[in-house]
Amino acid sequence: MQNTWDVIVVGGGTAGLPCAIFAARRGAKVLLLDAADKLGGALHLAQGQLSAAGTKVQKARGISDTPDEHFADILRISKDTVNHPLVRLAVDNAAETFDWLMDCGFEMVPEHPVEGRAHEPYSKQRYYWGVDYGRSLVKVLVAQVQPEIERGAVTLRLSTPVEALDMENGTVRGVVVGKGDAREVIRGRNVVLTCGGYAANPEMFSALNGLPLFGQGAYPHSQGAGITLGLSAGGYLRGAQSYLSNFGVILENDRYPSPIFGRFNTYPNQRQPWEIYVNTHGRRFIREDEPSVDAREHALLAQPGLRYWIVFDESIRRAAPPQMADRTREDIAALFDRHPMFVKADTLAQLAARMGVPAAALADTVATYNRGHNDGRDALGRAHMPRPLSDGPFYAVKHQGTSVTSTVGLAVNHVLQLIQDNGAPIPGIYAAGEILGAGQLMGSAFCGGMMGTPALTFGRLLGDKVLQFA
Ligand SMILES: Cc1cc2nc3c(=O)[nH]c(=O)nc-3n(C[C@H](O)[C@H](O)[C@H](O)COP(=O)(O)OP(=O)(O)OC[C@H]3O[C@@H](n4cnc5c(N)ncnc54)[C@H](O)[C@@H]3O)c2cc1C
Structure with missing residues (x-):
């Protein structure tokens, strides 16, 4: 001793x-x-x-x-x-x-x-x-x-x-x-x-x-x-009752715990969203321009598997500011050919299959969002809706809440x-x-x-x- x-x-x-x-x-x-x-x-x-x-x-x-x-x-x-x-x-x-x-x-x-x-x-x-x-x-x-x-x-x-x-x-x-x-x-x-x-x-x-x-x-x-x-x-x-995850990161792979690859910028005060966020049921769960980060985090907490996809189409890919702070639009586009969390397809139905979400639900979600865009009235109250999602190919990037x-x-x-x-x-x-x-x-x-x-x-x-x- x-x-x-x-x-x-x-x-x-x-x-x-x-x-x-x-x-x-x-x-x-x-x-x-x-x-x-x-x-x-x-x-x-x-x-x-x-x-x-x-x-x-x-x-x-x-x-x-x-x-x-x-x-x-x-x-x-x-x-x-x-x-x-x-x-x-x-x-x-x-x-x-x-x-x-x-x-x-x-x-x-x-x-x-x-x-x-x-x-x-x-x-x-x-x-x-x-x-x-x-x-x-x-x-x-x-x-x-x-x-x-x-x-x-x-x-x-x-x-x-x-x-x-x-x-x-x-x-x-x-x-x-x-x-x-x-x-x-x-x-x-x-x-x-x-x-x-x-x-x-x-x-x-x-x-x-x-x-x-x-x-x-x-x-x-x-x-x-x-x-x-x-x-x-x-x-x-x-x-124990207080668990909260961040609003999601892009993982390297699906083997948990996975290294973290990065994340899209989901802070509306830094970059207004052009995309929609869709849960594993193929449904939106929050207005993507919700100003409160706390509200966004708690909305994610209620989603199955603490995960969601950020979905957009070709016209948004071309026109929107890059979604990742440290990468160009071209760098991000290249990820759809090689990163497992970045999926791309010619049609929404094919995209849903790659995402593993119900195709009918995703089609309905996108159609409802597009109608809201045309009417100027989003079902979840979103104000920033620069474009509908209508031009293929379509894109989805998986985000995972983690700590x-x-x-x-x-x-x-x-x-x-x-x-x-x-x-x-x-x-x-x-x-x-x-x-x-x-x-x-x-x-x-x-x-x-x-x-x-x-x-x-x-x-x-x-x-x-x-x-x-x-
Ligand atoms: C990526 C990241 C970002 C963060 N950002 C922020 C932020 O911006 N603001 C904020 O407030 N908090 C932030 N945090 C949290 C905050 O940094 C940590 O909670 C805080 O630094 C932990 O301090 P600590 O002294 O408890 O532990 P540590 O600083 O981790 O020190 C613990 C030490 O104990 C040692 N140790 C472990 N086991 C043993 C053992 N059996 N015997 C002897 N030594 C041992 C470790 O090696 C380590 O050196 C962040 C954390 C991470 C990981």
Whole structure:
């Protein structure tokens, strides 16, 4: 058995790094363990959108904003489906986290903050991106932890997954790393689980979310190890009722989880739709120019298999702006000859057969849409209808709702201590980050920045204020 650490941080990513940095600055002897061979976790892949109200950047730009307004926006966007105390803790402390990042040299996109991009907009400009997405955050966090490692306050062990917790009479005393002869028990006064979500683990994803993991977009080490560890300590899970997928991506193939190929631009505020969206029954399910991204996502949630086809004809293909931001019209046309998610046919009936949807339903859907176009009155209320779908060949591109983050997470109390289902804290163990699940912080919605910012903030709070050392 090894010596006792003040804090054992399990996972050196978004939440774990600030925890280790701030605990070390308070004089703690910190052990930082990570399963990966590098620090930074999901931030290497993430967009890294953050949200914080009352920041120095906002004040400098004359934007008046408060955590109360941020909280009210989250209740509005999530339709009050979030965990109030956790969201309160996150928004009340987000500005201090963001200001700290800026003081450390975080490179923000110069025209930010903005009200929103990708998700339902906030009522205030409180949305910040790094110039290099999540990697801008990795740069800052690694630069801050490095001196702590060099002066010996933080001991870092990479490629060291925690396999189990060391427990004694219901108290967490440390962690176990290595297996067989290499098995090591490491003791610590505080164990902090910051080892991320489970969105790269198809079995856990389907067990907790009740549907398959269709796409592979999560950090490969997001295997849900922390969920297993937390449950083994007596913790329990929250948020299962809140699953929501994005509005669809194009997968490489039908073998789940499949790599993600790309997506059509389905944001009407960036590109008005010329196409129609058709579910596996061959029916439209939303007005394609629905302005609310949340409404579009919830409409997709109700569709079989969380999938739909984007359908158009030759005249639209020729006239509409390209549907993919990074490809020309010709690049996209070429995909219909080689990509399994892009199908093309001379007639609608043949197209339906290639899509695997009922031909009569697709014919009726297109005829109804065309009538609506001619009458200027769409059955689903769509306003932007530049052309009917009448000239073959016809085209369809399959889109699949999927997730890159975890909805379900461990229950914690107001100081981020793991709790049992009777509310009693489990001594010696805390949790922060995606391990708490999107369902608690964003409810049944995507609230901009409300995964990355709470992860950073809760990690900071644990290291700076919550954890008690000898
Ligand atoms: C593509 C993508 C885009 C996203 N975009 C946004 C966004 O724009 N805004 C937003 O708010 N959120 C976004 N998110 C979500 C957000 O980035 C994550 O929820 C957040 O970074 C997770 O932080 P974390 O500290 O919990 O986990 P991570 O940052 O993933 O850190 C966990 C660490 O634990 C390590 N680990 C795993 N298992 C073990 C183990 N057994 N022992 C030791 N270490 C272990 C991992 O290797 C990893 O380094 C996005 C996520 C993805 C994947």
